Amino acid sequence: MSEKKLVRVRDVMKNEFDMVDGKMTVKDVLKTMKHIETKSLLVKKRHEDDEYGMVLLSDIAKHVLAKDRSPDRVNIYEIMSKPVISVRPGMDIRYCARLFDRFGLSRAPVIDGGEVVGIISFTDMVLHGLVEIE
Numbered sequence: 618m619s620e621k622k623l624v625r626v627r628d629v630m631k632n633e634f635d636m637v638d639g640k641m642t643v644k645d646v647l648k649t650m651k652h653i654e655t656k657s658l659l660v661k662k663r664h665e666d667d668e669y670g671m672v673l674l675s676d677i678a679k680h681v682l683a684k685d686r687s688p689d690r691v692n693i694y695e696i697m698s699k700p701v702i703s704v705r706p707g708m709d710i711r712y713c714a715r716l717f718d719r720f721g722l723s724r725a726p727v728i729d730g731g732e733v734v735g736i737i738s739f740t741d742m743v744l745h746g747l748v749e750i751e
Contacts, residue, residue, distance in 0.1 A: 626713055627706035629745040630727045630735035636661055639670060639694035643681050646672075646693055655736050659726055660697050669726055669733060670699035703728040704737060710746040713737060 633652050639660045646658060653674075660670030672693055680696040681688055703726045704713050717723070717739060724738035 624710045624746040625706065626704055626708045626710060626727055626737050627735070629710060629741045630706070630737040631655055631741060632735050634659055634726075634733070634736045636733065637672075637693060639663070639692065639697060641693050642689055643677055643691045643693065643696070644688035647677075647688065655724070655738075657724055657736065658693070659733055659736070660693060660699065668700035669703070669728075670694070670697035671701045671724075671726065672697045673723070701726060703733075705729065706734060710742045714739065714742055 631652070631654070634655050634657070635646075635650050635652050636659045637646050637649075650658065656674045658672045660672065662669060670693075676696050676698070677688075680686070681691050702716070702720055702722060704716065706727050706729050713725075717725070724736055726733045727735040727737055
């Protein structure tokens with residue numbers, strides 16, 4: 618029986634992502650967003666003992682667009698999720714997929730040594746990782 622190849626989060630994660638300040642407005646963040654394909658924004662820590670936050674584009678749709686709120690008047694910290702569940706770059710993507718399923722996640726920051734090094738999604742795991750496992 619052949620062994621399946623181990624595919625790790627670092628092998629399929631996106632290395633480029635948008636890191637924003639929680640005090641920025643939704644409008645400002647959307648104007649400066651460079652990596653739309655991640656469908657998310659990571660929110661910087663305010664200090665060393667703080668945690669990272671995350672805002673999905675779907676959060677903006679639900680909390681700003683659907684509620685007819687002005688993107689000029691809504692700050693990111695008002696709609697972000699914090700703290701976020703993160704994963705290690707060395708994690709097997711099969712365990713990462715189980716974690717996402719168990720906690721209802723669609724994406725998560727990849728943290729190494731206390732710093733965000735990437736972002737991983739179900740899409741990344743399936744489209745890039747599943748093919749490599751076979």
